[in-house]
Every structure is written in C-alpha cells, then in structure tokens.
Amino acid sequence: MTNSPLRDSKGRPLVAVTGFGIVTSLGQGQDDNWTALTAGRSGIHTIARFPTEGLRTRIAGTVDFLDAEPLVAPALSQRFAESAADEAVAQACIGTKGDFPGALFIAVPPIEMEWPQRRAMAEALGEKGPVTYAVLQRAAASRRFDALHPYMIFGTVADRIADRFGTKGSPISLSTACSSGATAIQLGVEAIRRGEMSAALCIGTDGSVNPESLIRFSLLSALSTQNDPPEGASKPFSKNRDGFVMGEGAAALILEDAEAARARGAKILGYVLGCGEKGDGFHRTRSSPDGAPIIAAIQAALDDAGTSPAEIDTVNAHGTSTPENDKMEAMGCMAVFGERMGAIPISSNKSMIGHTLTAAGAIEAVVSLLTIRHGRIPPTINYAVPDPAIPLDIVATTRDMPVNRVLSNSFGFGGQNTCLVFGGEPT
Amino acid sequence: MSGHRRDVVVTGIGLVSCAGEGIAAHLDALNADAPARIDTTSFAPYPVHPVAPLVLDGQIPKKSDQRQMEPWQRLGVYAAGLALESAGVKDDAAFKSALHLVVAAGGGERDTAVDGAILTGLRDAPDPGAYLNEHLLNDLRPTLFLAQLSNLLAGNIAIVHGVTGASRTFMGEEAAGTDALRIAQARIAASQLDAMLVGGSYSAERPDVMVVHEMGGYLAKGEYRPIAERARAGEGGMILGSVAAFLVLEAADHAAARGARALAQIFPVASDRTRREPGSVALSLDRIWREAGIATPDAVISGASGVAAATTEELDALSRLAPGAPVTTLGDVTGHGLEVTAPFGAALAVALIAERGAREVAVTTVGHHRGEGALRLTAIP
Numbered sequence: 001m002t003n004s005p006l007r008d009s010k011g012r013p014l015v016a017v018t019g020f021g022i023v024t025s026l027g028q029g030q031d032d033n034w035t036a037l038t039a040g041r042s043g044i045h046t047i048a049r050f051p052t053e054g055l056r057t058r059i060a061g062t063v064d065f066l067d068a069e070p071l072v073a074p075a076l077s078q079r080f081a082e083s084a085a086d087e088a089v090a091q092a093c094i095g096t097k098g099d100f101p102g103a104l105f106i107a108v109p110p111i112e113m114e115w116p117q118r119r120a121m122a123e124a125l126g127e128k129g130p131v132t133y134a135v136l137q138r139a140a141a142s143r144r145f146d147a148l149h150p151y152m153i154f155g156t157v158a159d160r161i162a163d164r165f166g167t168k169g170s171p172i173s174l175s176t177a178c179s180s181g182a183t184a185i186q187l188g189v190e191a192i193r194r195g196e197m198s199a200a201l202c203i204g205t206d207g208s209v210n211p212e213s214l215i216r217f218s219l220l221s222a223l224s225t226q227n228d229p230p231e232g233a234s235k236p237f238s239k240n241r242d243g244f245v246m247g248e249g250a251a252a253l254i255l256e257d258a259e260a261a262r263a264r265g266a267k268i269l270g271y272v273l274g275c276g277e278k279g280d281g282f283h284r285t286r287s288s289p290d291g292a293p294i295i296a297a298i299q300a301a302l303d304d305a306g307t308s309p310a311e312i313d314t315v316n317a318h319g320t321s322t323p324e325n326d327k328m329e330a331m332g333c334m335a336v337f338g339e340r341m342g343a344i345p346i347s348s349n350k351s352m353i354g355h356t357l358t359a360a361g362a363i364e365a366v367v368s369l370l371t372i373r374h375g376r377i378p379p380t381i382n383y384a385v386p387d388p389a390i391p392l393d394i395v396a397t398t399r400d401m402p403v404n405r406v407l408s409n410s411f412g413f414g415g416q417n418t419c420l421v422f423g424g425e426p427t
Numbered sequence: 428m429s430g431h432r433r434d435v436v437v438t439g440i441g442l443v444s445c446a447g448e449g450i451a452a453h454l455d456a457l458n459a460d461a462p463a464r465i466d467t468t469s470f471a472p473y474p475v476h477p478v479a480p481l482v483l484d485g486q487i488p489k490k491s492d493q494r495q496m497e498p499w500q501r502l503g504v505y506a507a508g509l510a511l512e513s514a515g516v517k518d519d520a521a522f523k524s525a526l527h528l529v530v531a532a533g534g535g536e537r538d539t540a541v542d543g544a545i546l547t548g549l550r551d552a553p554d555p556g557a558y559l560n561e562h563l564l565n566d567l568r569p570t571l572f573l574a575q576l577s578n579l580l581a582g583n584i585a586i587v588h589g590v591t592g593a594s595r596t597f598m599g600e601e602a603a604g605t606d607a608l609r610i611a612q613a614r615i616a617a618s619q620l621d622a623m624l625v626g627g628s629y630s631a632e633r634p635d636v637m638v639v640h641e642m643g644g645y646l647a648k649g650e651y652r653p654i655a656e657r658a659r660a661g662e663g664g665m666i667l668g669s670v671a672a673f674l675v676l677e678a679a680d681h682a683a684a685r686g687a688r689a690l691a692q693i694f695p696v697a698s699d700r701t702r703r704e705p706g707s708v709a710l711s712l713d714r715i716w717r718e719a720g721i722a723t724p725d726a727v728i729s730g731a732s733g734v735a736a737a738t739t740e741e742l743d744a745l746s747r748l749a750p751g752a753p754v755t756t757l758g759d760v761t762g763h764g765l766e767v768t769a770p771f772g773a774a775l776a777v778a779l780i781a782e783r784g785a786r787e788v789a790v791t792t793v794g795h796h797r798g799e800g801a802l803r804l805t806a807i808p
Contacts, residue, residue, distance in 0.1 A: 051556025054564065110534045110577040110598065113639070115559055121638070122546040131546035133539050133634035137473075140641035149643040154533050154577075155599030159797055162700065170606050170698040170798060173599040175578045183595055187610070194617040211556075212563055219569035277593035279528070281585035284495065284573045293591070413573070414582025415591065 006259040008273070009306035009427050012193045014258035016268040017422075018094065020366045021087025023080045024249035024353040025061035029087055034370050037378040038398045042231030042352050044245050050211050057223040059230040060209045061247030061354030068207070070151065072114050076207025078157045080250035080359070081106065085165055085203055088252040092266060094199060095166070102199030102256075104167035105187040107180030108157045109208040109358045117148055157205070167201055177412030178318075179277075180204055181251065181361030182420050186275040188255045198260035204362030205250035214246060220285065222322060234355075236319035236348035236380050237326050237394045239387040244320040247354025251362035258426075270369045273405075273421045274305025280415030287328045293417050294332030298407065301419035302336070306427045307405060309337045312344060314377055314395075316368045316408040319348025320355050329409060330390040347395035351381045361410040365420060368406040372424040375402050432616045436689035436807065438682050439514025439675035440774040441506040441626070444761035445476040445668055449509060450778045452479075456760050457775070462668065465651045466632075472648040473641075475631045476668035476762030481505055492587050497536040497574035498669070500583050503628030506671035507584045510624060514675035515687055520589060522685075526675075527592035527620055528581050529611050531604035531627035531766035535575035537635045541566045580628060590624055597766075601730065602698065602798025603627070604769035609696035609800075611676050616695065621681040626673030626774075629764040640665060645734055645795050654733045654756040655742055663735030665795055668762015672771035690781035691788075693773065694720055694803040701799060708740040708793055715801040716748050716789070724789040724803075727754045728775050730768035732795035741793045749789060768792050769800055776804040 008014050022029065025043030026036035036043070043061045049071075052058035066083060068075035095101045121139040122131045139145060150156040158171040176183040181204025188200030217223050224233040224243040235241040261268055278300060280293035287294060302309060318329055334341045349367050350356075356363050371377055376398060383396040406422045442449060445464035446456035456463060467474045483501060486508030487493050493501060511517045516526075545562045552558035573579050581594035597603040597610075604627055611623040640646050647657055647664030657663050682689050697715035701707040727749050731738040745754050757763075757772050764771060769792045776788035785806070792800035 051554075051560065053554070053557035054560040108598070110575070112534055112537075112575070113635075118542065119546060119549055119555075123550070130543060131550075132543045133638060135546075136638045137634065137641055140638050143644070145642050146644065149639070152639040152642060153600055153796065155602060155797060158599060159700070170602050170609075170700045170800075171599075172597060172606055172610070173603065175576075175596045175598055176594070177576065177578050187595075190614065190619055194613060194619070196613065211559055212567075215560070215563045215567065216569075216572040219564070219567060220572065279581075279585045279591035279593045281589050281591045284570075284579065284582055284586065297593075412578070413576065414578045414594070415585045416578065416582075416594070418593075 005426055014426050015189045015192050015272045016256050016258040016261045017253055017270045017272060017369060018256050018261050018266045018268060019088040019092025019254035020252060020369060021084035022251045022363060022366045023063060023083045024363060025063055025247060026353060028083055037352060038376055040379045040381045040398060042381060044230045044233060044354055046230055056225045057214060057218055058227045059233055059245060061245060062209045063248045072151050073109055073208040073210060074111055074151045074157050077108055077205040078160055080207055081161050081203050081205035082164060084250040084252035085201060088254050092254040094254055099166040100201055102197045102201060103169045103191060104158060104162050104171035105184040105200060105202045106158045106161060106171060106173055107184040107204040107358045108173050109206050110175060111152060111154050113152055114210055121145060165201060176416040176418060177414050178357055179361050179410035179412040179416045179418040180358040181363060182410040182418040184362060185253060185272060185365055185420060186418060189272050189275055192255060192257050198257040200255045201252060202255055203250060203252045204359040206356050206358040207248050209246050209248055224321060232382050234321045234351045235382040236321045236351050237387060237390050238383055239385045241321045241323060241326060243322050245354035247356040249356045249359050249363055251359060251366045253365060270372055271423045271426055273307060273423045273427055274301045275420055276300025276304055277418045280417060285413050286324060291328055291331045291335060294328055295335045297417035297419045298332055298336045301421050305421035307421055312405050312407050313403045314406055315344060315346040316364050316406055317346050317348040318409040318411045319350050321350060325411060327389060330392055342391055343393055345377055345393050345395045345399060347377055347380045349378060364408050368408045368422045371406055372403050372422060376400050433618060434679035435612050435615045435676055435693050436679045436682050437674050437691050437693055437777045438677050438687045438689055439510045440777050441509025441513060441673045442774055443478060443502050443506045443671040445479055446761060447479045448481060450782060453775060454778055454782055457755055461651060462760060462762055467650060470634055470637060473637050473646050474651050474666050477632050478502060478669035487587055495570060496583055499535055499628050499630035500574060500580050502630060502669060502671040503580045504583050504587050506626060506628060507624060507673045508588055510673035510675050511588060523589045524591050526590045526622055526624055528584060528590050528594035528624045529607045530581045530594060530596045531607040532577045532580050532596055533598060533766055534577050536633050538571055539634060600765050600796060601768045601792050601794035603766045605696060605698045605792045605800030608769055608773055609698050612693055612696055615676055615678050622677040624673055624675055626770040627767045628671035629767045631667035631669045631762060647733055654731055654738060654758045658733055658735045658738035661735050663733050663738055665732045665734060665763040668764050670761045670764035670767045670771055672767050672774045674770060674774050689807045691777040691804045692807055697801045699799040700797060708737050709744045711799040712741060712744040715799060719801040719803045721789045721801060721803045722787060724749050724752050724787045725785040726779055726788045727752050728772045728790045729754055729756050730772050730792040731756050731758060732763050733758055734795045737793050741791060773802055780804060780806050
C-alpha cells in the first residue's frame with residue numbers, strides 16, 4: 001500500500017481506516033464477532049431484559065454481557081460505544097490516552113424517559129389520584145431525580161464519549177434513523193476531505209431494546225413474530241421473511257487522511273472510497289415504489305468513489321428481513337448493476353445480529369472492512385426459501401473469494417438512504 | 428478541496444414563534460418589551476411562550492399530512508415552507524429535489540393521556556410488566572412513533588415540500604443547532620454542496636419537556652422576567668418557547684446564477700464544548716468570538732438560556748467584546764427553543780441585515796447545559 005496515491009480520483013484527500021471496534025450480541029471485539037459471523041452463528045435470543053408477556057415479538061439481539069446503571073438506552077449506548085471506540089483507538093495507535101486528535105461524529109438513538117424511571121417518579125411523592133405530568137413535574141422538583149437528568153437529554157452520550165477519548169471540538173450527535181451509522185462515517189469523511197481535520201472518530205451505537213421501542217416497531221408491523229426458534233427469525237431475502245429482529249451493539253471507526261496516517265506509520269486497514277445519499281419524500285416509512293432514491297444513493301456512492309459498478313465485488317446489504325426493504329433493495333441493486341447483479345454476492349449481517357438500528361451502518365462498515373481483509377463473506381443465515389422476486393446471489397454459506405470493493409447499504413424511516421463504498425486499495 | 432473557499436450567503440428565512448410568523452413580525456418583536464405571548468397558567472408553575480396561531484394550510488396543504496404530525500413537526504414544516512418561499516424556490520421542484528437538509532431537533536411529543544393512564548394503572552397492577560405491555564400495545568397510536576423520531580421532521584419536510592436532496596438530523600440541545608449551521612456552511616464553502624436548508628423546531632407546550640428540564644433545575648418559575656434580570660437576581664432558568672426557524676444557505680455564485688437575492692453572508696461558525704465551571708463560558712466566548720472573525724457588530728443576538736451562571740457570564744463577556752452594540756436576548760423575544768436557538772438567532776441576524784441595514788451582526792449560542800457557539804453574519808459587500 002505504500003505506493004498507492006494519497007488523493008482520490010477527484011483530487012481530494014483519500015480517507016483511510018486505521019482502526020475499528022465492534023460490539024454485537026455475538027460478542028465484544030473484532031475477533032469474537034468475525035469468528036461468530038463467519039461461523040453463521042446467530043446472536044438472536046429470547047429477551048430476558050424485561051417481561052415479554054403479551055408481546056407478539058419476544059426475541060431480540062440484545063447485548064446482555066455489558067451492563068449499565070441505570071439500565072436505560074443512553075447509558076447502554078454509551079457503554080457499547082466506549083467498548084467499540086476503545087478497541088478502535090487501540091488498534092489505530094492514534095493520539096495518546098484521552099487525547100484523540102480529531103472530531104467525534106456519533107450516531108445515537110433518540111432519547112426518551114423510559115418506563116421504570118417514569119414509574120418511579122409517579123410514585124415518588126406518594127400522591128393519590130390519577131397520575132398526570134404535573135405529578136411527574138413535582139417529583140422532578142423534589143430534586144430526588146436530578147442524577148437522571150443527563151440520561152434525558154440528547155447530547156449526553158456524545159459529551160461523555162468526547163470526554164473519555166478527548167476528541168476535539170463540538171461533537172456531533174446525529175440521527176438518520178436506520179442509516180445513522182453510515183451517516184456518522186460520511187460526516188467524518190467529509191470533514192477530512194474539507195481539510196478540517198486529519199482524523200475522525202465515527203461511531204454508531206444503539207442499546208434501545210426496551211418495551212416501548214419494541215412495541216412501537218411491533219405496532220408498525222415491522223418486526224418478525226417467528227419467536228421460535230429465535231435464531232431462525234431474521235431471514236433476509238427469503239420468501240418467508242416476516243419482519244426484522246431488533247438488535248443492539250456499536251461500532252467505531254478511526255478515519256484518517258491517508259497522508260497523515262502514512263506519515264505517522266499507521267497500518268491502513270482499508271479506505272472509505274465513497275459516500276452517497278438521497279432523500280425520499282414518498283412516505284414516512286415506505287420507499288418510492290420505483291426505487292429511484294435507493295438507486296440514486298447507490299449511484300452517488302459509486303460516483304463519489306470513482307468506482308464503476310463492475311468493480312464492486314460484493315454488497316453488504318441493508319437486508320432487514322422485512323418484505324418491503326429486501327424487495328426494494330434488490331430492485332435498486334438490480335437497476336444499478338444490471339444483469340451482473342445476479343452474480344454479485346450479496347449478504348445481510350442482520351440475519352445473525354438483527355437490525356442494530358442506529359448502529360447498523362457502522363457495524364456493517366466494520367464487517368465490510370473485515371470481509372475485504374479476510375477475503376471471506378459472512379453468510380446470510382436462514383436463507384432456506386428463496387424469493388423468486390429476488391433473483392440474487394445471496395451468500396447462504398460463508399464464501400471465500402478475493403474482495404477489494406464492498407458496497408454497504410443503509411436505509412431508514414423518513415426517506416433516509418445512505419450508501420458507502422469501502423476498498424482495500426484506493427481507486 | 429482544502430484550498431478555495433466559496434462565500435456562503437443566506438437567500439431565505441422562515442420564522443415562527445409567539446411573535447407570529449415571518450420576517451416583519453419578528454423585526455417588530457425586537458422592539459417590544461416582552462415576548463408577545465406569555466402563558467403562566469397552562470403549565471404552572473412554569474411559564475411558556477406559546478406559538479402564535481398559524482393557518483397550517485398555507486404551508487401544509489394536505490390535512491392528512493397535518494394529522495400525521497405532532498405540533499413540533501408542524502411548526503418545523505411550516506417554517507421550512509416559509510424559508511423556501513422567501514428564497515423564491517417554493518415552486519421550483521428541481522431546486523428542491525437537489526436541496527440538502529440539516530435539521531437540529533430533539534424528540535417528539537408524548538401522548539400524555541396514555542402515559543398518565545398507564546402510570547395510574549401500574550400502581551395496582553398485580554403484574555406490572557404484563558400490564559405495561561398490554562397497555563402500550565393497545566393504547567399507543569401506531570403512528571405516534573413517527574411523530575416522535577428525531578429525524579422525522581426532516582422526513583416530513585421531504586414529504587410536504589419535496590426537499591429530497593438528503594437529510595441529516597443533529598441532536599444535542601443548543602449545540603445541535605450551532606453545529607447544523609457550522610457543518611452546512613462548511614459543506615457549501617468547500618463545494619461539497621451548492622445549497623442547504625438548515626433549521627429546526629421546538630414545541631414548548633408539552634408537559635413532558637418540563638419534567639426533563641426541571642430534573643436538572645433548569646427552568647424558571649412564576650411570572651415572566653427578562654433574561655438578564657432573572658439571571659442577575661440569581662433566579663435564572665429557561666422559559667421555553669415554541670419556535671421554528673429555517674434558513675436557505677447557498678454558495679454566493681449559485682445564488683447569483685439563479686438571480687436570487689442574497690440577504691446576508693454567513694461566515695464559518697465557531698463552536699465549542701467546555702466543561703462548565705466559573706469563568707469557562709467567558710473564556711470560551713473570547714476564543715470563539717475571535718475564531719468566528721467577529722469585528723465590530725452593529726448588533727448582537729444572544730441565545731442565552733436564562734440559566735443564571737452561564738447567562739451572567741455571557742452577558743458580561745458580550746459587553747466587553749461588543750461595547751456599545753445593542754444585545755438582544757432571543758429568549759426575551761421568543762422564549763428559549765433549545766436546538767432552534769442558533770438557527771433562529773442567525774435568521775434574525777439576517778433580517779436585521781437585509782431589512783434594517785445592519786452591516787455586521789453577531790450571534791452567540793451558549794447552551795443551558797453545554798455547548799457554546801458564535802456566528803458572524805454581514806451585509807453583502
């Protein structure tokens with residue numbers, strides 16, 4: 001790699017990845033995750049975190065081996081992010097402990113008070129009669145809940161990660177729904193290309209499997225209800241797919257101006273060659289029926305990377321296992337890649353770890369980079385009943401082949417479509 | 428990329444608050460002694476500044492769209508429409524389909540009646556877990572989720588106005604608004620984009636947000652008092668206001684090419700994150716004021732929250748940094764709107780420049796809890 005150019009085909013600084021870290025329901029760290037992913041192991045299990053009586057969906061890919069106190073989404077998300085970023089920073093050997101020489105871009109789930117806290121407040125003052133928000137306000141004014149305040153505002157996770165790693169400037173907390181993790185990477189790439197910084201810490205994290213968030217997706221009929229066996233529920237691209245399975249986890253990537261990375265003797269693990277995005281104004285949860293925004297996002301990522309469709313070796317799919325997403329994603333890929341799409345291996349990590357929502361784009365970026373490094377594509381497990389409407393080369397069992405270019409797709413509610421192109425070598 | 432920087436101008440602004448809607452209403456409001464609407468009873472003991480009545484059909488023609496949104500989204504979609512109108516692109520489908528969007532937002536409203544009923548029922552429920560599951564499943568409106576997700580303001584702007592370049596939503600209270608403008612300005616200046624719609628909305632008329640901010644002890648109570656007065660009396664705190672503000676930012680050459688009037692120029696935004704301790708806000712403001720390149724502003728718009736320590740420090744710093752310049756505290760015009768503070772302040776600065784002849788206006792955004800920002804806007808040379 002030492003002779004590769006330091007600028008991309010458009011004359012911009014080339015963006016290298018010099019470290020990454022990952023946490024999913026399959027484990028903590030690259031090694032455990034890669035072993036499990038390439039073994040086709042599922043991290044989906046029956047939910048133990050809270051009672052599931054009466055729920056149509058009782059399974060998820062929760063991360064149960066890391067804990068947080070209080071057990072609320074922002075605290076869990078922070079914990080996962082810390083773990084992933086610790087691993088990434090250590091691998092990149094960048095900066096000194098608590099002094100990261102760049103900015104933080106972090107995708108975090110939207111924050112809301114959760115039921116155990118709401119209930120504790122409702123009962124705190126022993127008031128009788130119907131509970132209203134005035135009761136909760138009086139409980140808050142008792143000052144007994146002040147310690148919970150940081151978990152109720154949106155900037156806290158970023159604030160604490162910025163403190164721990166000593167990132168520079170005002171950290172960006174962002175959401176583009178289920179493409180958030182990819183957007184965090186995109187923001188880092190853009191900042192480096194602008195020359196604002198030579199390194200960025202980009203994270204996607206999500207620890208939001210709790211009763212209300214699960215029920216909300218359930219009410220939108222978005223979740224698989226095939227609870228038994230749990231590991232069989234997430235079936236991306238299968239004809240009998242019936243919804244996604246919620247997952248948790250985080251991934252962190254250290255992005256660097258390739259020139260700066262090389263100058264400090266860092267080992268370059270891969271490159272973010274291109275980012276593309278396109279909004280969709282068709283519907284709040286559904287894609288334009290013609291697939292145009294998905295097609296535009298993929299095309300924009302390829303254009304930004306200066307890569308032709310012919311150079312893409314494999315697609316790391318958004319592949320949620322919902323009837324709608326997988327159909328639209330397949331349609332979009334076929335439109336961009338044409339006949340060749342039938343021969344491009346495509347796989348969805350969500351078959352094993354579920355849909356990690358805010359974290360998904362970042363987690364799947366890490367898997368894409370590991371795919372390139374090992375020349376090995378993790379499978380889409382549970383692909384037993386092919387869907388004739390999706391005539392693609394779904395990677396049903398782990399496949400070894402040289403991989404130099406990966407397209408990673410992320411799509412989300414609210415018309416969010418973000419695609420990234422990763423490479424082992426620059427264009 | 429890192430060499431040539433394009434000038435970035437503002438070609439449209441859309442404003443909604445207790446003072447009404449649009450530019451003229453807000454310029455008038457700058458001369459008033461107090462916010463146009465003060466409600467001390469609906470959410471007592473917390474005063475709020477409710478939004479002026481809007482005829483939603485003007486910007487959100489479909490009733491079905493109006494129904495799908497909660498108030499914070501309606502305010503934002505409405506203000507975004509005003510900004511597009513002001514930039515002369517409301518009916519330019521091609522412009523809007525290429526227009527990128529960055530929104531600064533928190534989350535949406537709770538269904539307070541459902542929450543209250545569930546909390547009441549939980550008291551005597553023999554199996555609280557099962558009770559909660561049953562009632563959330565049966566009582567939550569399925570589409571409420573889509574009114575709560577932070578990125579669904581952007582989603583609704585795409586649906587209602589056809590702004591479909593691509594959107595990103597920044598979260599994190601006041602800093603989100605400051606950084607939304609910072610990154611939008613930087614992307615255009617570096618030619619990564621030609622135009623962006625930037626802004627946010629906040630609905631204060633909801634008791635759930637008061638629970639959150641009361642937890643930190645950040646809310647003012649009782650009668651309205653001006654920000655400086657209550658902060659200096661040591662009885663500070665935020666008075667929340669329902670607000671929305673959007674700006675159309677464009678590369679100067681892009682605006683000129685389509686014959687659009689550039690209302691003001693916006694310079695690179697300076698933002699900071701200090702650990703709050705005595706003196707830290709003043710030190711930060713000294714630094715970012717310089718970094719933003721603010722010279723001799725004719726006016727300063729301060730986004731001070733009213734929280735005593737940070738506000739007093741900020742106001743003292745401003746009298747030192749901009750001696751003689753009138754300082755308008757945004758909270759005394761509209762109430763405090765968290766994520767919307769920076770976009771609203773910037774839009775008011777644009778109005779002062781475009782309509783009142785100001786040459787340079789500074790905007791400061793010191794968050795109630797964290798995050799500091801400084802913006803410089805000037806007349807078009």
